[in-house]
Amino acid sequence: MRDAVTRSPKVPPPWFVHTAWSLHRALYRLSGGRFLWTTSNKRGWGALRLTTIGRRSGQERSVIIGYIEDGPNLVALAMNGWDEGHPSWWLNLEAQPNAVVRLARQHRRPVRARPSAGEERDRLWQRWLAVDPNLDAYAGRRSTETPVVVLEPRDGTA
Numbered sequence: 733m734r735d736a737v738t739r740s741p742k743v744p745p746p747w748f749v750h751t752a753w754s755l756h757r758a759l760y761r762l763s764g765g766r767f768l769w770t771t772s773n774k775r776g777w778g779a780l781r782l783t784t785i786g787r788r789s790g791q792e793r794s795v796i797i798g799y800i801e802d803g804p805n806l807v808a809l810a811m812n813g814w815d816e817g818h819p820s821w822w823l824n825l826e827a828q829p830n831a832v833v834r835l836a837r838q839h840r841r842p843v844r845a846r847p848s849a850g851e852e853r854d855r856l857w858q859r860w861l862a863v864d865p866n867l868d869a870y871a872g873r874r875s876t877e878t879p880v881v882v883l884e885p886r887d888g889t890a
Contacts, residue, residue, distance in 0.1 A: 746815055776800060776863040781834045782808075782883075786820075787827035795821045800859055802882070806833060806843070807856050810879040814870050822879055833883060843883040856880045 744752075778801075783794045799806045810822035825831060825845040832840045848856050857880055861867045871878050 746813065750813075777860075778835065780806065780808075782821055783832045783834075783840075784821050784824035785828045785831075787824050793821065793824060795819075797821065799883070800856075800863065802856060802859070804885050806883040807848070807859070808881045808883065809860060810881050811870070811874075814873050816874060816876070818876075818879065822881060825881065830886065831883070842886045844886045846882050846884065848880045848882050852882075853880050856882070 777798050779796055780799050781794055781796050783792050785791070786793045797808050799808045801807070810818050812819040829845045831843055831845055833843050834840050847853075857867070860880070864870075
């Protein structure tokens, strides 16, 4: 039997994760975005609303994801609830990197997404690891590397 140090952290079952995010989105819609949003603060991370263009539909798709700040950039993990595969929002950004984010009590902000790589990815992963010490164990549950997504400010509209 593995001890508590080497044991993989428990994650809720997929049905629970999907239900929780559905509830989160519903509360966001009902409150007009005033509820359940937090900016990056002393806990080290916040939540934002990301609007992408669907890679198949061409329609706007929105999701609420966690982020950390890195200078003018926002950084998210494309983790799909620690399930296999990448989340749809990241697949959409790979196809069309221009998107829009909205943080608590702020206007829409046009961004351009890109994956981090090399030393930048390592540095940003360490920043996320400071927020969640179990990050490596969660990521170890996946067979593919978790993309660390940089959302850079851009001029213009979405």
